[in-house]
Each structure stands twice: as structure tokens, then as C-alpha cells.
Amino acid sequence: MLELHKTNNDHIRFLNDAINSSNIGIWRYNVETKAVYLSGISKTILGLAPLAQLTWRKILSLVHPDDRALFPLFFENNAQFGVPLQFEFRLKQTGQQSWFALKGSCVNKSDGQWINGTLQDCTVEKTTVIALNDADESKQLAIEAGKIGTWRATKSGHQWLWKWDMLANTIFKLSPDDIGDLNKWVELLHPEDKPRVQEALENSLRTGVEFKQHYRSILKNGEIIYVFAQGRVGKNYKGEYCRIDGVCVDQTEIHNTQQALKKLNSELETRVNDRTAQLYNTLQKAERANKIKSEFLSMISHELRTPLNGIIGALDLLSHSTLSGEPKELVNTASSSANHLITILNDLLDLNKIEAGKLELETVQFDLPTVISEVVCTFSASAKEKGIELIVFESPEENLILKGDENRFRQILLNILGNAVKFTNCDQNESKRITINTHYNRLNIYQSEVVVSVEDTGVGMTNDTIQKLFTPFTQAEKSTTRKFGGTGLGLSICGKLIDLMGGAIHIDSQLNHGSTFTVTAPFWLALSEQADKPKAMLNCYQIGKLSIYNQHILKLVQANFNINICVDFDFIDDSSTTNNLILTSDDEQFLRLAPKLELLNNALVYTEPSLVETLALTAPHLAVYANQPITLHQLDKHITAHQQEMLSIDDFSLDFDNSDPNTDHGTSTNIAVEPDNSDILLVEDNPFNQKLIKSQLKKLGLCCDIANNGAEGFRCWYSHSYKLILTDCHMPEVDGYEMTKQIRTEEAKTERPPIPIIAVTGAVMQGEKDLCTSIGMNDFLCKPIKLNDIKSIMERWYEHSN
Amino acid sequence: MNTQINELQTLNRRTIEELVGDEPAKIAKFHFEFLKQASVVLKSIVKSFNISDFNELKSQAHYLKTSAKAVGAERCAYFLETIENYSLDENKPAIKQVIIKLNGEFVAIKKELRHDK
Numbered sequence: 028m029l030e031l032h033k034t035n036n037d038h039i040r041f042l043n044d045a046i047n048s049s050n051i052g053i054w055r056y057n058v059e060t061k062a063v064y065l066s067g068i069s070k071t072i073l074g075l076a077p078l079a080q081l082t083w084r085k086i087l088s089l090v091h092p093d094d095r096a097l098f099p100l101f102f103e104n105n106a107q108f109g110v111p112l113q114f115e116f117r118l119k120q121t122g123q124q125s126w127f128a129l130k131g132s133c134v135n136k137s138d139g140q141w142i143n144g145t146l147q148d149c150t151v152e153k154t155t156v157i158a159l160n161d162a163d164e165s166k167q168l169a170i171e172a173g174k175i176g177t178w179r180a181t182k183s184g185h186q187w188l189w190k191w192d193m194l195a196n197t198i199f200k201l202s203p204d205d206i207g208d209l210n211k212w213v214e215l216l217h218p219e220d221k222p223r224v225q226e227a228l229e230n231s232l233r234t235g236v237e238f239k240q241h242y243r244s245i246l247k248n249g250e251i252i253y254v255f256a257q258g259r260v261g262k263n264y265k266g267e268y269c270r271i272d273g274v275c276v277d278q279t280e281i282h283n284t285q286q287a288l289k290k291l292n293s294e295l296e297t298r299v300n301d302r303t304a305q306l307y308n309t310l311q312k313a314e315r316a317n318k319i320k321s322e323f324l325s326m327i328s329h330e331l332r333t334p335l336n337g338i339i340g341a342l343d344l345l346s347h348s349t350l351s352g353e354p355k356e357l358v359n360t361a362s363s364s365a366n367h368l369i370t371i372l373n374d375l376l377d378l379n380k381i382e383a384g385k386l387e388l389e390t391v392q393f394d395l396p397t398v399i400s401e402v403v404c405t406f407s408a409s410a411k412e413k414g415i416e417l418i419v420f421e422s423p424e425e426n427l428i429l430k431g432d433e434n435r436f437r438q439i440l441l442n443i444l445g446n447a448v449k450f451t452n453c454d455q456n457e458s459k460r461i462t463i464n465t466h467y468n469r470l471n472i473y474q475s476e477v478v479v480s481v482e483d484t485g486v487g488m489t490n491d492t493i494q495k496l497f498t499p500f501t502q503a504e505k506s507t508t509r510k511f512g513g514t515g516l517g518l519s520i521c522g523k524l525i526d527l528m529g530g531a532i533h534i535d536s537q538l539n540h541g542s543t544f545t546v547t548a549p550f551w552l553a554l555s556e557q558a559d560k561p562k563a564m565l566n567c568y569q570i571g572k573l574s575i576y577n578q579h580i581l582k583l584v585q586a587n588f589n590i591n592i593c594v595d596f597d598f599i600d601d602s603s604t605t606n607n608l609i610l611t612s613d614d615e616q617f618l619r620l621a622p623k624l625e626l627l628n629n630a631l632v633y634t635e636p637s638l639v640e641t642l643a644l645t646a647p648h649l650a651v652y653a654n655q656p657i658t659l660h661q662l663d664k665h666i667t668a669h670q671q672e673m674l675s676i677d678d679f680s681l682d683f684d685n686s687d688p689n690t691d692h693g694t695s696t697n698i699a700v701e702p703d704n705s706d707i708l709l710v711e712d713n714p715f716n717q718k719l720i721k722s723q724l725k726k727l728g729l730c731c732d733i734a735n736n737g738a739e740g741f742r743c744w745y746s747h748s749y750k751l752i753l754t755d756c757h758m759p760e761v762d763g764y765e766m767t768k769q770i771r772t773e774e775a776k777t778e779r780p781p782i783p784i785i786a787v788t789g790a791v792m793q794g795e796k797d798l799c800t801s802i803g804m805n806d807f808l809c810k811p812i813k814l815n816d817i818k819s820i821m822e823r824w825y826e827h828s829n
Numbered sequence: 830m831n832t833q834i835n836e837l838q839t840l841n842r843r844t845i846e847e848l849v850g851d852e853p854a855k856i857a858k859f860h861f862e863f864l865k866q867a868s869v870v871l872k873s874i875v876k877s878f879n880i881s882d883f884n885e886l887k888s889q890a891h892y893l894k895t896s897a898k899a900v901g902a903e904r905c906a907y908f909l910e911t912i913e914n915y916s917l918d919e920n921k922p923a924i925k926q927v928i929i930k931l932n933g934e935f936v937a938i939k940k941e942l943r944h945d946k
Contacts, residue, residue, distance in 0.1 A: 629922050643930055644834045644904065647911045648923030674875050674925060679932050681868040681939065715866050715896040719859065722849055757891060789895045811848055811899035 052146035054131070056083065058106050059139045069146045072127060074120060091117040106133050106140060115153055126153035170194065175274045178258070180209075180232075182269045187232065191275075198254065198277045200246045217243035217251065235260040235268050241278075253282040321379045328372045328379070335372070339365045374516040381523040388527055392553050393433035394426060395477055399465055400660030402440045406448050407656050413452040415459040416636075417656040420579055422466035423586035426659075427475055429550040435524050436477075436548060442517040443481050443532075443544045450542075451485035460484045463656075468547075475552055476530075480545040488536040496534065497522035562589045564605045565666075568630075569594060570620060571613025576654040580610060580633050583659055596623045606666055607631070609649070614638045621645055631669055633657070707731035707825065708747070710740035710754035710766060711787070716810070720753065720787070723817050729825070737761030741769050749782060751825045753808070756788040756799070763788075764802050771803040783824040787812065837903040839937045844901030860942055863900045867893060867935050874912070874931075878924060886924065887916035905934045 046053060052069030056062070061083040070077055073089060087095055094116035105112040112131040131144020170177060176195025180187045189209045196206055205211040216224055220242040231238040238258040243251055258273020342362040346355065380386040403419055410417040447461045461483045468476040488496070497519050525532050530548030565588035573581065584590060591605075607630035611617050614634075617624075624630070624646055634642055636653040643651040652665060707724065709731045711717045717733050724731050732747070734740035738761040740754060752770075756763035767784050774781050786799040789810040796807050806824060808816055845856050870893040877886040894909040908931040915923045 641835055644837060644907070647908060647927045647930060648915065648920070650926050650929065672921070672925075673879050674928060676872060676875050676879075679871050679875050679928075681864065681871065681932075681935055713866075713892055713895060715859075715862050715899065718862060719848065719899055722855065726850060757888075759888075789891070789898070810895045811844070813847055814850065 050148070053144070054146055055141050055143045056102070056131075057139050057141055058102075058133070065146075072146055072148055073118065089118055089120070091119050093117070101129075102142060105131065105142060109133070112142065112144060115149060125150045128153075170274075173276070174198070175276050177272070177274055178256075179272045180270065182267075195275055198252070198275060199244060200248070200250075215244040215246060217245055219243070231258065231260055232268060232271060235262070238271065238273060252277055252279045254278065317382075321383055324375050325379045328376045332369065332372050335365055335369055339369065371516070374520060377520050378516055378523070381520065381527070386524075386527065388432040388435060390430050390551075391433050392428055392430055394428055395465060395467075395479075396421060396426060396659040396663075398433060398437050398440065399463070399479070400658040400664075402437060402444055403463065403656050403658050404661075405441060406444050410448050410461065410656075413448065413459070415448060415451050415461055418460065418462045418576075419656045419658050420462065420464045421583065421659045423579075423582040423659075424467060426587075427467060428553040429475070429477070430553050431548070431550040432528065435528070439521045439524055439532075439546060440479060440481075442521050443546065446517065447481050447483040447485060447542075447544070451483045453486055456484060456486075458484050470549060473552055473554070474549055476547055476549045478545065478547045480543055482541065482543040484541040487538045487540045487542055488534075489538050493534050493536060497532075562587065564589050564591065566591045566593050566605050566607045568596070568607065568609045568627075570609060570611035571616045573610055574612040574635060574654070576635065576657075577610040577612055577633060580654055580657065580662065583662055584608060587659070587663070596620050606669060608633070610634075610654075611642075612638070612654075614641055617642055618645055624649065629669070631665055705730040705732050706748070706750040708734060708740060708743050708749045708752045710734045710737060710743075710752060710758070710763065712736050712755060712758040716755070716787075720812065720817070723812065723814055724821075726814065727818055727821060729821065737763060737766030737769075740766045741773075744770055744782065745773070751821075752782055752784045753787050754784060754804075756786055756795075763804075764798070767799075767803050785820055785824060834907065837907055838901065839904050839934060840941050841901030841903050844903075845899065848899060857942075859900055860938075863896050863902065864935070864939060864942070866896055867905070871928075871932060871935065874928060878921070878928060881919075881921065883916040883919050887913045890916065902934070902938055905931060905938070908934060 046066075047068065050068060050072075052072045053066045054069050055064045063081050063083050063086060065073070065075070065081060065086075067077055070079065073086070075081070075089075087098060090098065097114050097116055101110070101112045101114050104110040112129070112133075115126050115128050117126055126149050128147045128149040129144060130147075131142045134141050134143055169175075171194065174194065176192060176198050178189070178191035178195050180189045182188075187209075188207070190207050193203070193206075196203065199212060199215055201211055213221070213225065224240050224242045227240050228238055230236060237260075238256065240257075241253070241255050243253055245251055254275055255278050256273060256275040258271050260268050261270040261272065263269040339362065342358055342365060346358050346362060377386070399419065399421060403417065407417055444461070444463070451459050451461055461481065464478075464480045464482070466478050468478060470476055522532060525546065525548060528548045530546065533545040533547070534542060535545070536542035565584055567581065567584065567590050569577075569592065581590075607627055609624075609627075609630055609632040611632065612635050617632075617634075617638075625648070627649070630649050632642055632646070632649050632651040633654040634651065636655060639651055639653050642649075650665070650669060707729060709717060709720055709724075711720065711733070712735055717735075721731055721733070731753070732743060732749075734743045736758045737754070740752065740763075741761070743749075744752065754763040754766060761769075763786060770782065770784065773779070781803075783805045784803065785806045785808055786804045787808045787810060788795060788799075799807055806820055808820060842856075845859055849855050849859065870889055874886060874889045874893075877883075877889060890909040890912040894906050894913070897903075897906040897909060908927050911927050912924055912931070915927065
């Protein structure tokens with residue numbers, strides 16, 4: 028017994044040592060009383076103090092809530108149905124980090140039913156299993172999502188044992204029984220691909236190189252699929268190739284898509300090639316047509332120009348010959364139309380030249396103010412006639428000598444200003460105004476950019492219209508041609524010319540509000556010609572507050588002259604040879620100062636256009652000019668002309684139209700002075716007055732003889748018998764007074780009865796009347812003679828005469 | 830005086846009507862005669878001005894003035910009378926400006942008559 032007891036104790040000690048050294052906790056639980064016993068290791072595993080008093084409820088409270096339900100489930104199943112008690116759980120404190128394995132089994136004893144078991148920390152095993160499961164699931168999902176089949180083979184002796192998954196089986200539409208039978212797979216290989224694929228596979232198994240093949244398989248239903256397969260070979264511990272693992276992917280859909288794409292690309296490429304060829308042919312045709320058109324236009328323009336020049340020349344000669352009114356008007360109309368036609372032909376030639384790249388720009392020296400002045404002068408009269416206010420604000424800065432194509436630049440400005448005048452002159456426009464601004468942008472010491480803007484209050488344009496404005500033969504609207512005329516060539520030429528010059532035309536416009544065309548063009552500067560000329564002196568008198576226009580003139584003259592501003596009119600000194608300039612917008616103040624201005628002979632007056640006539644009449648001795656439109660060049664010209672003492676006879680040719688106005692109407696009224704053998708003698712040196720008085724007498728039923736001066740008058744009186752003499756007083760050679768004296772003396776000598784002599788004079792003074800009476804004249808008529816006056820005189824002196 | 834000057838017309842058509850009656854054809858003939866005469870006399874005036882022959886200048890101005898008054902060329906007549914006055918003073922700079930204005934008036938008359946046509 029003692030020996031047996033000793034042996035049992037040895038066994039118990041052995042068990043204790045084994046349990047302690049393997050860190051396995053033990054426990055037991057009474058099913059009826061729910062009494063619990065935990066070993067020290069169990070308590071340590073659960074994080075309890077060694078002497079802690081435990082209850083079943085207390086232990087359950089330590090368990091993670093997610094795992095708590097496992098305890099009653101497993102314990103009851105074990106106690107009642109003998110189901111093995113084995114599960115893992117987590118503690119509330121350690122959370123997801125630690126796992127514990129609980130195992131046990133039910134034992135029936137005399138003191139009741141007990142469940143005995145073990146408790147172990149299985150965190151490492153559990154997390155490894157979880158990770159493995161996760162990885163496996165992830166791989167499986169990815170493979171399924173990618174419809175990737177997996178396959179493998181392992182070497183057993185000299186045999187390779189093959190296996191593949193269901194996905195791979197599905198790709199090849201094999202039955203589940205076929206899995207692992209490599210021949211089933213080989214049978215499906217496309218005959219053209221089979222040798223290559225089989226050889227590659229054998230080579231991989233033999234040499235270990237990676238298996239990687241694209242191949243086709245013909246399925247049992249005849250469908251051809253495209254497969255990509257790849258596999259890697261593994262070795263055993265001896266370094267022998269013992270396994271191969273791989274995947275296979277069905278690429279039929281991708282292949283079909285690629286094929287469709289390739290087909291589409293091919294079709295597209297063909298279509299693009301066809302279209303490119305068509306376009307090229309069309310372009311070739313268009314270029315050929317354009318060339319033919321250009322050549323035709325050029326040829327026809329030249330051909331038309333030659334006879335047209337002949338027509339214009341002939342019309343010019345005809346217009347200078349003696350023509351009566353209507354034929355002359357017809358000649359003028361024909362001449363104007365022919366000139367217009369020449370302008371259009373010139374435009375066509377210009378456009379052709381530019382388009383053919385044959386137009387070459389000239390380089391000549393010029394100055395902007397002269398060009399601006401020429402352009403403004405071209406349109407100032409027509410603008411005024413149309414009621415358009417034309418305003419010019421030139422930069423008063425340095426006057427630069429530019430080098431470039433002056434004519435072409437002028438052509439652009441003429442066109443733009445011409446359009447502004449044309450499109451501002453519409454009936455519905457209440458405020459017709461065109462403003463020209465100029466300035467320079469100095470680019471460097473060699474170049475300067477000229478900026479000229481033309482702003483109008485005309486019809487304006489939409490953005491769409493602006494876009495097509497520079498296209499040849501295109502006008503803003505179709506109605507524009509009907510309403511305003513023109514070929515639509517002008518701006519197109521301007522656009523091309525400014526491009527050639529390296530400049531630009533910027534358009535800012537608003538429909539029904541007007542447009543602003545801004546021309547910018549770079550020009551070279553003539554550096555050697557920039558010698559500073561000494562500025563002349565100029566006295567500048569200001570009357571009243573200066574208007575904007577006069578302020579601008581002041582700026583211009585300040586930039587070009589040495590100005591002496593004068594405001595005191597009490598000390599006007601006209602002894603100096605200095606030019607005088609008067610700026611005024613105040614007509615009332617000007618009129619008040621008029622007597623003082625009498626002393627100021629050598630002066631130019633600039634005033635508002637509306638005041639020019641008034642001031643010119645009030646101060647006839649002063650040159651009066653409108654302060655707008657005025658250009659720097661005109662200002663300079665005015666001052667230069669003012670300095671000249673002589674007048675050029677050429678400037679005073681009235682270009683008199685010799686055609687007799689009455690021949691137009693066919694109602695000729697002969698007022699030629701012919702001797703009538705009348706009893707009235709008219710002594711008058713002025714043929715106009717002769718005709719006038721003769722006509723007036725005729726209206727009274729009378730006629731007269733004419734003598735051209737006093738001497739002739741005396742001879743006529745002496746040799747004829749007249750009842751009345753009408754005589755002018757102031758005549759060359761012998762005047763009316765002297766003739767009267769001679770007649771009265773001769774009458775006295777020869778005892779001839781005194782003839783009534785009537786003075787006809789422009790003088791209206793009483794002294795003149797007295798003089799006439801004192802030398803023997805009988806009465807007096809004031810020029811111009813009214814019909815009633817001459818009638819009274821005739822009644823008084825002619826009808827009562829013997 | 831100034832108010833009167835402002836009222837002067839380039840061509841007062843009523844004047845010639847009062848002299849010869851309302852006969853457009855005849856009036857047109859006198860307008861034509863006047864311009865014809867003016868074109869000749871103006872050149873003489875310029876020549877006299879350039880050689881400073883103030884007597885001749887005055888005489889020419891007077892000569893044309895009566896014709897101008899007859900056709901109602903009121904501003905012309907005014908300028909011609911002004912030339913007569915300045916000729917007495919031999920005020921050459923003043924005469925120069927008046928001749929220029931006179932020329933402008935002739936042009937204006939011509940334009941007005943052409944416009945009528």
C-alpha cells in the first residue's frame with residue numbers, strides 16, 4: 028500500500044511538473060453547484076490574483092462580450108450531449124490581442140457531475156490561423172474576380188500528378204471528373220498552337236524556366252478561346268524540380284475587343300487617308316481656281332484700265348470745254364463714275380497683288396502730321412456737308428520723321444476714315460461725330476509705333492460682323508451694300524496691308540452705338556534727320572475761358588513754338604513781327620474787344636466752328652479759323668501762309684463756269700448791251716450795271732444807249748438828241764461829275780436846252796448829293812436802283828421832258 | 830453795327846428780285862454775270878494788292894461792290910467796302926485777310942448757285 032501510495036505521489040508530482048513546465052492551466056467546474064476551481068497557472072493566464080475568490084459569474088464577466096455566449100453553449104452541450112468542449116475565447120481586458128483555448132470533458136463523480144479541463148494561451152496559433160484564412164480568402168476572391176484559374180503539378184517519382192481548380196475547369200468547359208487529367212487539356216489545344224505549348228511545358232518541367240504562353244483552345248462545342256497561362260517551377264530540398272504552380276486566364280473577350288479595335292482603327296485609317304486625299308485634291312483645285320481667278324482679275328483689270336483711262340482723259344478734256352449746264356452735268360457724272368470704276372479696279376489689283384505675295388512695301392521718309400492732315404482734309408468737306416462733327420486730337424509730342432510706306436499707310440487711314448464718314452451718315456443718328464486720335468509709342472531709338480484711332484458714333488457692328496470684316500467682298504450685312512454702297516474690298520486690303528507692315532487694326536464696336544478702329548504700325552525712324560529746328564516766337568492771346576478744342580490748339584502750338592501768353596488787351600503792340608494767335612470761344616467778349624483788336628493786324632483767330640462766321644465778319648482784318656477739325660500740319664500751314672506778304676493768284680481762281688445758265692432752260696433773255704438809238708443815255712463803266720439798268724428800263728417799256736465813261740457820254744450827248752442822261756459818278760478817264768460840267772458848259776455855249784442828268788451812285792452821303800446838285804445834276808439815284816425809284820425818276824424827268 | 834454785320838447774307842435773293850422782278854431766268858443770268866465779273870475783278874484785286882497799288886485796289890473794290898449789292902451778295906459787298914476803307918489806310922495785312930475772306934464768299938455763292946441748279 029505504501030509502495031502504491033508512493034508511486035501515486037510520484038505520478039501526481041510528474042503530472043504537476045509536466046503541467047507547470049508546459050504552462051497549461053487546469054480547472055474544474057461542478058455542473059450542479061457551479062463551483063469553480065482554477066489552478067495557479069489558470070489564474071495567471073486570466074490575469075487573476077493567486078488568492079482571488081472565484082465564482083462562475085465572476086469568470087464569465089472577464090470574458091470578451093463577443094465570446095461570452097460560447098461558455099454556456101459548450102458547457103451545456105458537453106454536460107448534456109457529450110459534445111467535446113473545445114473553443115477559443117478572448118478576455119475583455121486583452122480585447123482582440125490575446126486568445127485562449129479552453130478544453131474539457133464531463134466526469135460523473137459521487138459528489139456530482141464535474142467538468143475538468145485545461146486553459147492555454149493560444150494567441151500565436153490563433154492569429155496565424157486568422158492571417159492564413161484571411162490571405163487565402165483574399166487570394167480566392169481576387170482569383171475569382173479576375174476569372175483566373177489555378178493549376179499545379181507535383182512530381183511523384185518520375186510521374187507528374189496534375190490538378191487544377193474549378194475556375195480553370197470552367198474556362199475549358201471540362202467536367203469535374205476531368206480535373207487532373209492533363210490529356211483532357213492537351214486534347215483541346217489548337218492544332219497550330221499544340222506543339223509550341225507542349226514543348227514549352229515540358230521544357231519548364233525539365234529546366235525550371237518559367238512557363239509563359241498565349242494559346243488557343245478549341246472547346247468541345249467548337250468555340251475557340253484565347254488563353255494566357257503562366258507557371259513557375261519549384262524545387263525540393265535536394266534541388267530537384269518537383270512542382271509547378273500556375274494560373275490561366277481566359278483572354279477571349281480582350282482578344283475580341285482588340286481585334287474589333289484593330290479593325291476599327293484600320294477602317295478609320297482608311298477613311299482618314301481617303302478624306303486627306305479628297306481634301307488635297309480639293310485644295311489643289313481651289314488653288315488652281317484661285318490662281319486662274321487672280322490671273323483673270325489682274326488681266327481684266329489691266330485691260331479695263333487702259334480704255335477707262337482714255338475715257339477719263341476724254342471726259343476731262345470735255346469738261347474743260349465750253350459746255351452748257353446739262354451736258355456739263357452729264358460729263359461730270361460720267362467722269363465721276365469712271366473715276367469710281369478706276370478706284371475699284373485699283374482695289375482689285377491691290378488685292379490680287381497682296382494675295383499673290385507680289386506687293387512690295389516702299390520705304391520713304393514721311394511725317395505723320397502731313398499724312399493725318401491729308402486724310403482729314405480729304406473728308407472734312409464731305410463730313411461737314413453731312414453734318415458730321417470731325418474732331419482731330421493729334422499728339423503734341425515730338426514730331427518724328429518716319430521711314431516706311433507712306434502711301435499704303437495713308438491708304439489704310441483714308442479707307443477707315445472714309446468708312447467712318449459713310450457709316451456715321453445715317454438718318455437716325457442724332458449725334459454724328461468722328462474723333463481721330465494719334466500718338467506715338469517709342470519702341471526703341473530706331474523704331475516708333477504710330478497709333479491712330481478713328482472713333483465714330485455710326486451704325487456700329489456685332490462681334491460676328493467684326494469677325495468677317497476683313498474678308499474680301501464681304502460687308503457687315505447684305506443690307507449694308509444696298510444702303511451704303513461699296514465693294515467690301517477696302518478693309519480686306521487694309522487688313523492685308525497692315526499685316527505686311529507688321530501692325531494691326533483693332534476694332535471695338537457696339538451695334539447702334541458706333542465703332543473705334545485703332546491702327547497701330549511700327550516705323551523706322553530717320554535718325555539723321557532729327558536736327559532740332561529753333562522754335563519761332565508766337566504771342567498767344569486768350570479771350571475768355573478756353574474750350575477743350577482751344578486747349579488742344581494751345582498744346583500743339585506750345586510744342587512747336589516759343590509761346591508768349593498775353594491776356595492784357597490794353598497794351599497791344601503790333602509793331603513787332605511776331606505772329607499773334609487769338610484763342611477764343613467767347614464771341615461776346617470778342618465783340619467787346621473788337622475795337623482793340625483793330626490794332627492787332629497780324630493775327631490768326633481760332634474759335635469754335637459755330638462762331639467762325641460771326642468773328643470773321645466782326646473782325647474782317649483777322650484770319651479766323653475753326654478750332655476743329657484742325658491738324659498740326661494745317662496749323663503750321665496757316666501760320667506760314669500768314670507770314671507771307673504776297674497772295675498767290677492761283678489761290679484766287681474761281682474756276683469760273685463759262686456756260687450761260689439760260690441756255691440750259693431754253694429761255695434765253697438777251698441782256699447784251701446794244702445801241703438802241705434811244706432818247707435815254709446811260710453812262711456807266713460797269714457792264715453788269717449797264718445790263719441791269721437797261722433791263723430795268725426795258726421792264727418800264729424804255730430803252731437806252733450806253734456810254735462806258737464820261738468822255739464817251741459827252742460825245743454821245745453831243746452827237747445825239749437825248750431826253751435824259753443817267754450817269755454813274757465814279758468812272759475811269761472822265762467821271763460823271765466832269766462829264767456833267769462839260770455838258771452844262773457846252774449847253775450854255777450853244778444855247779441848247781439843259782438835259783436832265785440823273786446821278787446813279789453807290790455813295791449815299793448827303794455831301795455826295797449836294798455835290799451832284801452843285802455841278803448841275805438834276806436828281807439822284809442810289810445803287811442798286813429799285814424799279815420803283817427808276818420809275819419815279821422817269822415819270823419826273825423823262826415823261827415831262829420836251 | 831455788329832448785329833447788322835451778323836445778319837449779312839451770302840446771297841440775299843430778294844435783292845435782285847426787287848430790282849428786276851420775279852423772273853428766275855433773268856435772275857440766274859445776273860448771278861452768272863456777277864460771278865463772271867467777280868472772277869476777273871478778284872484777280873485784278875490780288876494783282877493790285879501784290880504791287881501795293883492801293884488806289885487801284887480801292888477802285889476795283891468799288892467797281893465790284895455795286896454789282897455785289899445788286900445781286901444781294903451782302904457779305905461780298907461788305908468785304909469790298911472794307912477793302913476800300915483799308916486801302917485808304919494802306920493797311921496791307923488787313924486787306925490780305927479781307928481778300929481771302931472775299932474769295933471764300935465767292936466760292937460760297939458759287940456753291941449755293943450750283944446747289945440751286
